[in-house]
Amino acid sequence: MKVRVDRNLCTGLGNCVALAPTVFEFDDENKAVVLDPASVDDETLLEAAESCPYDAIIIEDDEGNQVYP
DSSP states (O other), X not given: OEEEEOTTTOOOOXXXXXXXTTTEEEOTTSOEEEOOGGGSOHHHHHHXXXXXXXXXXXXXXXXSOEEEO
16 A cells, blocks of 8 residues: 655644554644554554545555545
8 A cells, every 4th residue: 555645635633643653643844744554454544544534645555546535
């Protein structure tokens, strides 16, 4: 799985950091950045993405197909 954060959509709410702190952290602008998506299972990764009310977390499968949102 590939994960990225759309910085234009991220507001720094922090649900993703709370649910998957080994995958996401805040940078100096209080926006989420991706650390290590492989540190959690796919279910946790999807749950963290779904927790973002702004759909700022984009998940793609290994072939580049968008899985979420």
